[in-house]
Amino acid sequence: MLSIEFMDTIEAITTFLETRKWVVLDDPEEHISFLAAGEYNENYRITVNEIYGDASHVFRINHDSQLGLEDQIEYEFAVLRALVRSGVTPRPFYCEPDPKLDGLGKGVLLMEYLPGRPLQYENDWREAARIFAKVHSQPVDHSLIVQANPILDIARESEGLIHRYPDHPMTKQKQLLLDYHAEITRLAEEAAEDFRGDPLVIANTEVNSHNFIIDDETGRGWLVDWEKAVVTSRFQDIGHFLVPTTTLWKTDFRFTDEGKKNFVAAYLDEAGLDMDLDTALRLTDLMERTILLRAMSWCFMAYYEYTRDDRALKNADTFARIEQYLGDMECFFAQKA
Known part of the structure; x- marks a missing residue:
């Protein structure tokens, strides 16, 4: 049986689509289904009957911004438009930053639905x-946020996350983060x-396995969820993809040193870069260390929010992983020392 809250959201989406005429639905309850929700957005699949077969779209509802933006959904829409020729990102169709309707958060967009499953590190790393x-x-779209010095920029962002809630109860973890932050700043x-x-x-900057979609029939893949994209070093994505806090977020996989080397070599080959492997591995390692700080700082901040009652979206699996990471913080830091 569908919940009242879910039905209210379906009704709000239906009313919005009928008003804006983005798509035409014969039977909303049949053609609108929940797809997935993250920390700041929720997504619904919209299936439309067309002359040449069914078409599917993603209706994305924004609730907050990791980047601290007032126009978060417009920003993500701009990123998707900038990347549309890549062939590996969802095509954006429409965006409305101010839905003016209850139940549709802080803005919505409609984009292409891509079929497939999450990435499996062992098989899909190439x-x-x-x-x-x-x-x-x-x-590069120069209207996007720029992080020209990625290490320093991420360190500053992380410091803001660490100090966001002065009454945070986890004082030991806060001191560990501040000490590691000082190391990354140096x-x-x-x-x-x-x-x-x-x-x-x-760069996407949030490249966990569930932000990739892999089609088993073709072997083709896409990268979705572009809410936190910035203009920065390519090694921010490479380091984020390889660091254990990313691979362990949804799986139990860790890259070995040899596995990291093989991945970076494959990337250099695919990108046609005139850069030696040792240099690329060194830059990747620098970004891994930095992204570890950001990951732990976010977990620290999110723990506080998750233990309050006024958070719009909550995910039990996410909170369990947050608690695990904060409990193992010293081990994570020691592995990158």
């Missing part, structure tokens, strides 16, 4: 390398020159 190469080869000063020779690209 396809992930191809996807990154396609994305990173697209022209690293940023030393490594700033290392990233200057490589052109900036549009």
Whole structure:
């Protein structure tokens, strides 16, 4: 039996689509279904009967912004438009930053639905390398947020997450984060020159396995969920993909040193980059260390929000992983020391 809350959302979506005429639905309850929800967005699949067969779209409802943006849904729409020629991202159709209807959050967009399953690291890492190469080869949209010094920029973002809630109860973890933050800040000063020779690209920056869609029939893949994309070093995506806090988020997989080397080599080949493997591995390692700080800082911040009653979206599996990561923080830091 469908919940009242779900039915209210379906009704709100139906009313919105009928008013804006983005798509025409004969039977909303049959053609609108819940797809997935993250920390800041929820997604519904819209199936439309067309002359040449059914077509499916994703109706995305935004509730908040990781980037601190007032126009979050417009920003994501702009990212998708900038990447449309990559062939490995969803095609965007419509965006409405102010739905003016109860139950539709802080903005909505309609984009292409892509069929498939989440990425499996053991089998799909080469396809992930191809996807990154396609994305990173697209022209840069200069209206997007720029992180020219990715280590320093992520360190600043992480510091904001650490200090967001002064009454946070986990004082031991806070001190561990501050100590590691100081280490990464020193690293940023030393490594700033290392990233200057490589052109900036549009990077996703949140590349866990469930943000990839793999079609088993063709072996083709796509990268979805572009809410936190920025213009930055390509190695922010590469490091994020390989760091254990990413691979363990939805799976029990860790890349070995040899596995990381093979992945970075495959990416360089797919991207046609004139960069030696040792340099690429060094830049990847620098970003892994930095992204570990961001991941743990976000978990620290999110723990506080999850233990309050006013969060719009909550996911039990996410909270369990947050608690695990915060409990194992010293181990994670020691592995990248």
